[in-house]
Amino acid sequence: MKTSIFKNSVVASFLVCTTISSCSESGQVENVQSSEVVVKPTNFIIIFADDLGYGDLSSFGHPTIRTPNLDRMASEGQKWTNFYVGASVCTPSRAALLTGRLPIRNGMTSRINRVLFPDSKNGLPQTEVTLAEQMKKAGYATAAIGKWHLGHKEEYLPTSHGFDYYYGIPYSNDMDNVIPFRSAGGYFSFWKSEERKDIKTFNVPLMRNTEIIERPANQHTITRRYTEETISFIKANKEKPFFVYLAHNLPHVPLFVSEKFEGTSPRGIYGDVVEEIDFYIGKILDALDENDLTKNTLVVFTSDNGPWLIMNQEGGSAGLLRNGKGSTWEGGMREPTIFWAPGSIKPGIVTDLGSTMDLFTTFSNLIGAPVPDDREMDGVDLGPTLFEGKPSPRNNMFYYRGDWLYAVRVGNYKAHFRTQEPYGPDVVEHETPLLYDLNIDPSEQYDLAHEHPEIIEQIREVVEAHNEKMVKGPDMLKDREGNSSQ
Ligand code: MG
Numbered sequence: 001m002k003t004s005i006f007k008n009s010v011v012a013s014f015l016v017c018t019t020i021s022s023c024s025e026s027g028q029v030e031n032v033q034s035s036e037v038v039v040k041p042t043n044f045i046i047i048f049a050d051d052l053g054y055g056d057l058s059s060f061g062h063p064t065i066r067t068p069n070l071d072r073m074a075s076e077g078q079k080w081t082n083f084y085v086g087a088s089v090c091t092p093s094r095a096a097l098l099t100g101r102l103p104i105r106n107g108m109t110s111r112i113n114r115v116l117f118p119d120s121k122n123g124l125p126q127t128e129v130t131l132a133e134q135m136k137k138a139g140y141a142t143a144a145i146g147k148w149h150l151g152h153k154e155e156y157l158p159t160s161h162g163f164d165y166y167y168g169i170p171y172s173n174d175m176d177n178v179i180p181f182r183s184a185g186g187y188f189s190f191w192k193s194e195e196r197k198d199i200k201t202f203n204v205p206l207m208r209n210t211e212i213i214e215r216p217a218n219q220h221t222i223t224r225r226y227t228e229e230t231i232s233f234i235k236a237n238k239e240k241p242f243f244v245y246l247a248h249n250l251p252h253v254p255l256f257v258s259e260k261f262e263g264t265s266p267r268g269i270y271g272d273v274v275e276e277i278d279f280y281i282g283k284i285l286d287a288l289d290e291n292d293l294t295k296n297t298l299v300v301f302t303s304d305n306g307p308w309l310i311m312n313q314e315g316g317s318a319g320l321l322r323n324g325k326g327s328t329w330e331g332g333m334r335e336p337t338i339f340w341a342p343g344s345i346k347p348g349i350v351t352d353l354g355s356t357m358d359l360f361t362t363f364s365n366l367i368g369a370p371v372p373d374d375r376e377m378d379g380v381d382l383g384p385t386l387f388e389g390k391p392s393p394r395n396n397m398f399y400y401r402g403d404w405l406y407a408v409r410v411g412n413y414k415a416h417f418r419t420q421e422p423y424g425p426d427v428v429e430h431e432t433p434l435l436y437d438l439n440i441d442p443s444e445q446y447d448l449a450h451e452h453p454e455i456i457e458q459i460r461e462v463v464e465a466h467n468e469k470m471v472k473g474p475d476m477l478k479d480r481e482g483n484s485s486q
Contacts, residue, residue, distance in 0.1 A: 038343070038344050038387055039295065039296060039343060039344055040344055040366055040387065041296050041297055041298035041341045041344055041366065042241045042296045042297075042366075042367075043241055043242050043243070043293060043296055043297040043298070044135075044242075044243045044244070044297070044298050044300075044363055045230070045243075045244045045246060045284070045297065045298070045299045045300070046097070046244070046245050046246065046247075046299075046300045046302075046359065047246045047248070047281060047284075047299065047300065047301045047302075048094075048097065048146075048147075048245070048246065048247040048248065048302060048303065048304055049248050049250070049251065049277060049301070049302070049303040049304070050090065050147060050172075050173075050247070050248060050249055050250060050251065050252035050303070050304055051090075051251060051252040051253075051303070051304070051305060051306075051307060051308045051315070051316060051325055052251055052274065052303035052307070052316055052335075052336070053303070053306050053307030053315075053316035053317045053318040053319065053324060053331065053336075054306065054307075054317075054318045054319045054320075054321050054330075054331065054334055054335060054336050055307075055316070055317040055318055055319020055320070055321070055336075056251075056274055056307065056316045056317055056319075056336065057070050057071070057074075057274075057278075057336050058070075058071055059071040059074040059075075059079060059336075059338075060079075060319060060336040061319050061320075062267070062317065062319070064265070064266040064267045064271060065265060065267045065270075065271045065274050065275065066265070066271075066275055066278075067274065067275065067278040068278065068282070069278045069279065069281045069282035069285060070278050070281060070301060070338060072285075073281075073285070073299065073301065073338045073340040074338045074340075075347070076340060076342055076347060077299075077338055077339050077340035077341060077342070077345050077347060078338070078339045078340075078345055078346070078347065078348055078349070078350050078385075078386060079337070079338055079348075079349045079350070080337040080338070080339065080350045080352075080354050081349060081350070081351050082334065082350075082351055082352060082353050082354070082438075083302060083334065083335055083336075083337035083353075083354045083355065083356075084333050084334055084335070084353070084354070084355045084356070084397050085097070085302070085303075085304060085305055085333050085335055085355070085356050086101075086102055086103055086355065086356060086357050086378070086400075087103050087109065087305070087333070087400060087401075088305045088306060088325055088326050088327055088328060088332035088333050088399075088401065088422075089305055089325065089326055090147075090149050090172060090252075090304055090305065091103075091108055091109075091116045091149050091150065092108045092109045092400075093304040093305050093356070094147075094148075094149055094150055094247070094304060095108035095124055095128075095150060096108075096355075096356055096357050096378075097131075097304075097356040097357065097359060097360075098124070098128075098130045098131050098132070098150070098161070098245075098360075099124075099128045099129065099130060099131075099357075099360065100131070100357050100358075100359070100360025100361055100371075100377050100378060100379040101128075101357065101375070101376065101377060101378050101379075102357070102378045102398060102400060103400070104400055104403055104470070104472055104473065105375070105376060105378075105470075105471065105472065105473050106124065106125060106127075106128050106473040106476070107125060107472075107473030107474045107475050107476035108124060108150070108473075108476055109400065109402050109403060109475075116149055116150070116151060116152075116171060117171070117175060118152065118171060118175050118176050120151070120152075121153065122151060122156070122476040123150050123151010123152070123153065123155070123156025123476065124150040124151055124156055124161060124476070125473070125474070125476060126155070126160070126161075128161075129372050130161045130162045131162075131243070131245075131359065131360050131363060131364075132144070132158070132161060132162030132163045132243060132245065133161065133162035134162075134360065134363070134364050134367070134369040135162065135241075135243040135363075135367065135369070136162050137369045138241070138367040138368060138369045139240070139241065140240075140241045140242060140243050140367070141164055141233075141236075141237040141240055141241070141242045141243070142162060142163045142164050142165070142242070142243045142244075142245075143163060143164060143165040143166070143167075143229075143230070143233045143242070143243070143244050143245070144158035144163040144165070144166045144167075144168065144245045144247070145166075145167050145168055145226050145229045145230050145233070145244060145245070145246045145247070146167075146168040146169070146226050146245075146246055146247035146248050146249060147168060147169055147170075147171065147172065147173070147247045147248070147249045147252075148166070148168060148169075148170045148171065148247070149170070149171045149172060151476075152170035152171060154210050157170065157207075157209075157210055158245075159209050159210055163245070165209065165233060166207060166208070166209050166210075167206075167207070167208050167209075167226070167229045168206070168207060168226065168247070168249075169204050169205065169206055169207070169217050169222070169249050170205065170207055171204070172204075172249070172252055173202060173204055173217075173219055173222075173249040173250070173252055173253075173254060173256075174202060174252065174253055174254055175202070175204060176202060176203040176204055176205075188310060191253065191311060191314070196253070196254050197254070199216050199217070199218060199219050199220065199254075199256065200216055201254070202216060202219070202254060203215060203216045204216055204217050204219075205217060206218075206222075219249070219250075219254070219256035220256045220257065220258055220259075221258055222249060222250070222256070223248060223250060223257075223258070223273075223276050223277055223280055224258060224276075224280060226246060226248060226280075227280035227281075227283055227284060230244055230246050230284055231283065231284060231287040234284075234287055234288070234291065234293065235287070235291060238291045238293060241367070243363075246284075247304075248277055250273050250276075250277060251270055251273040251274055251277070251316060252308070253308065253311050253314050253315070255269045255270060255272075255273050255314055256273070257269060257272040257273050257276055258276060260276075261273075261275060261276040261279070268313060269314065270313065270314055270315070270316060274316075281301070284299070285299070294342055294343075295342065295343045297341065298339065298340070298341040298344075298345070299338075299339075299340045299341070300337070300338070300339050300340075300359065301336075301337065301338045301340075302335045302336065302337040302338075302356060303335040303336065304335075305325045305326075305332060305333065305335075306318050306321070306323070306324040306325045306327070306331045306332040306333065306334070306335070307324040307325060307331070308324065308325045308326075309323070309324040309325065309331075309422070310422070310423060318330070318331030318332075318334075320442055320443050321334055321442060321443065321444075322443050322444045322445075323421075323422065324422065325422060326401075326422025326423065327401075327420070327421065327422045328399035328400075328401050328406040328407045328416070328419070328420075329419075329444055330414075330438070330442060330443075330444060332399075332422070333397075333399060335356075337354065339386055341386075344386075344387055345386050345387065346386070346387065346388070346389045348389070350385060350392070351439075352385065352391055352392035352394070353392055353394040353395065353396075353397060353409070354382055354385075354392055354394055355378075355379065355394060355397065357377075357378045357379040358379040358380050358381070358382045358394060359379070359382075360377070360379045361377065361379035361380055361381050361382075362379070362380075362381050362382045362383055362386070365381050365383055366383060376469055376470075376471065378398075380392070380393040380394045381393065382394075395410060395411055396408065396409060396410050396462060396466075397409040397414075398466060401420065403472065404418065405417065405463065405466075405467075406418050406419065406420070407419075407433075408459050408462060408463055408466075409438065410458065410459050410462050412437050412438055412439040412440075413435060413436070413437055413438070413448075413452075413455050413459065414435070414436050414438050414444070415433035415434065415435050415449075415455075415456055415459045416430060416433055416434040416435075416436075417429070417430055417433050417463075418430060419434070432449050432450075432456070433449060433456055433459070434447050434449060435447060435448045435449040435452060435455060435456055436448065
């Protein structure tokens with residue numbers, strides 16, 4: 001029997017209704033609280049972890065990392081198990097979240113899987129519209145707290161992209177002094193040295209708006225300080241609508257933790273770091289409660305890309321997903337994601353597809369800011385799923401690495417047209433793509449290409465339609481002094 005992968009199959013609806021609420025026989029979700037008046041959230045907080053894997057929260061199956069606050073958010077809100085980022089490394093993933101577009105469209109990628117370095121001259125182009133700029137149109141107070149990594153020259157910093165306020169390390173927490181190790185070819189062996197445990201080894205700056213206020217940033221206290229800044233901003237703006245983009249630098253290596261958490265997790269220092277992040281997320285929830293903001297604030301938690309597996313015990317885990325950061329296997333781009341807004345989000349586990357790129361459209365619709373219509377957008381509105389328990393309108397996911405499309409998911413099925421190890425030089429082109437049913441085989445172990453050639457044909461049609469509308473942006477990462485590197 002031939003199989004179709006196109007929306008909206010009863011299977012897709014059924015998956016939602018078994019997990020969110022009750023269903024009618026036709027597979028549609030019934031709104032069991034339809035008589036209740038749902039107050040949609042007016043404040044938004046996005047908490048973005050760095051290099052945290054799909055399997056690194058207790059609510060996503062980690063056996064020894066304890067994340068009670070995130071677990072509470074998952075049980076009171078929606079836990080999304082098929083939620084994707086726009087790229088498997090830091091810079092393009094952040095660009096995707098903030099613009100609602102695949103990074104290839106705005107030049108925040110390149111033929112190799114590059115990210116911005118401290119000697120990069122460029123950043124997110126001004127022609128892009130960010131989620132913060134959308135919020136500004138609707139009168140929001142906006143803050144970016146934490147890692148930026150979309151250009152650290154003044155014209156690319158958060159304050160030039162719609163944020164009223166910025167406090168954070170403008171790129172990854174391993175950059176600056178690590179560059180010599182990298183160009184000498186010894187970057188990864190460096191991570192076995194004791195030097196990695198000293199903040200002075202990493203000369204990263206801490207900025208307030210456009211000024212450097214501390215260098216090297218004391219990374220032992222950075223998670224706490226990002227939290228304090230977030231809470232201060234919330235309190236100062238509680239009378240008006242606010243948007244906070246809180247992008248933790250951790251648990252990206254180097255791993256630093258405060259004294260209070262040092263040596264406390266059975267998972268070792270990586271667990272200490274994740275548990276500290278969780279603890280301070282609890283403090284943000286407490287602050288919302290104390291300021292009577294819980295009922296109208298939506299908090300989203302996710303991660304920018306999968307675990308950095310090459311860091312061994314100091315990298316995270318993608319759980320049952322294959323591979324990690326830098327790859328287009330599921331472990332690189334599927335992230336543990338939670339939406340929390342008590343009183344408005346229908347609690348449950350959502351197995352439908354979603355993406356960080358959807359936050360732009362979803363939030364824009366909630367605040368009444370028109371989504372730009374002069375460019376291709378890659379997001380959909382997840383509001384009906386969040387607030388009414390309806391199926392997600394997203395049916396596809398495109399997995400790019402640099403400028404190249406490596407894989408495509410349509411419905412349950414994912415076809416890999418090319419594969420490559422995160423740091424392997426060899427690209428393997430698959431004339432007959434590898435094909436996996438991700439509902440049955442989330443670990444991508446059992447290739448179904450020869451059983452379902454018709455599905456591959458249907459996915460090829462999706463790719464063709466996608467390519468027809470693809471306009472690539474300029475390469476904003478090419479203009480780097482020194483050697484280009486991963
Ligand atoms: Mg990252």
